[in-house]
Amino acid sequence: MDKNxxxxxxxxxKKEKNAVILAHYYQDDAIQYVADFIGDSLELAKKAQNTNAAIIVFAGVYFMAETAKILNPDKKVIVPDWEAGCSLADGCSPEDFKAFKEKYPDHVVVTYINCSAEIKAMSDLVCTSANAKRVIGSIPADQKIIFAPDQNLGNYLQKETKRDFVLWKGSCVVHEAFSLDKLIEIYTKNPTAKIAAHPESESHILKVAHYIGSTSGIINFIKTDPAAVFIVATEAGILHELSKAVPEKTLIPAPSTEDNSCACSECAFMKMNTLEKLYWCLKNESPEILIQEDLRTKALKPIEKMLALS
Structure with a gap:
């Protein structure tokens, strides 16, 4: 079908059904164009919490739509593609995490929002990359912490907060795909550039970054920093909004280890959503996210704690 x-x-x-479309920064340009709100995980969670719409269409990945449903039990939450998952969420099964958690009974459990409702339900606190330091800072200094499922973000937070962490060994396939050699090669050609990286990236990428932060943090950094050239080490979808906000600046996506069509790092799960799938999803009000009430109420508690801290 024609995109227009x-x-x-x-x-x-959207008007006919009193629906709102929430889209992550990593969605295709066409989806971002029709979205009512574009944001990172924290911003989208806040928007989901406060919307008055009857239907929430979540253009992102499954765990994000689950979070919206946890926050809005009386609203219909639908997604363009049921199979749009996440390597972090998929790599942390409830059965395995339960066994892992039982090894450390005296630890507070902090989970990155990139996990399933079942994992959130086993957590004391949830965080995003935007508020993780604040969430960790709310925990008594002598309290030991389990952090899951992203070990790269966990390693970064451990260094930043000087806290005692036990890390679940999971990672984001997108943020682990950056090539340090290719990045240095681009930087050598653009020596005045500043490198902005997401903390899900591996430590060798973070070591060369001028700025480390969440998706929204990276956007704000590039908007406000006086530099003219930036190398951006996160999913390439961020460049759509950024290029509109700072047309006078040069934005270079950090290169992937793979030779792909965009020579950058893209999330295959995020890109499963298309404008046509979004249309059929809204037209048919399906696929719909459904969560059992006992699971929802358990998962809600750590999310509400996070939002209160944010």
Whole structure:
């Protein structure tokens, strides 16, 4: 179907059904264009918490839509593609995490929002990359911590906060795909550039970064820093909004180890969502996210603690 027709129909259906489209920065440009709100995990969780819409269309990955449903039990939450998952969430099964947690009974459990509802339900606190330091800072200094499922973010936080962590060994395939050699090669050609990296990246990428922060943090850094050239080490979808905000600046995606079509790092899960899938999702109000109430209430507690701290 024609993209212009699809976009017009999506906008019409939103009004007709009292629906809101929440899209992550990593979505395709066409989806970002029709979205009511574009943000990172924390911003989208806040928006989901406060929306008055009857239907939430979540253009992101599954755990994000689950979070929206946990926060909005009386609203219909739908997704363009049921299979749009996350390597972090998929790599931390409830059965394995339960066994892992039982080894450290005196530890507080902090989980990165990139995990399933079942993992959140086993947590004391949830965090995003934007508020992780604040969440860790809310825990008594002598309290030991389990951090899951991202070991790269955990390692970064451990160094930043000087806290005693036990880390679940999970990682994001997108943020582990950056090539240090290729990055240094680009930087050598652009010596005035500043490198901005997401803390899900591996430590050798973080060591050469001028700024480390969440997706929204990276955007704010690039908007406000006087440098003219930036090398951006996070999913390439961020460049759509950024290029509109700072058209006078040069934005270079950090290169991936793989030789792919964009020579950058893309999330295959995020890119499973398309404008056509978004249209059918809104038209048919399906696939719908459903969560059992006992699981939802357990998962809600650590999310609400996080939002209160944010």
């Amino acid at each position: 027709f699809l976009a017009q129909e999506i906008i019409r259906l």
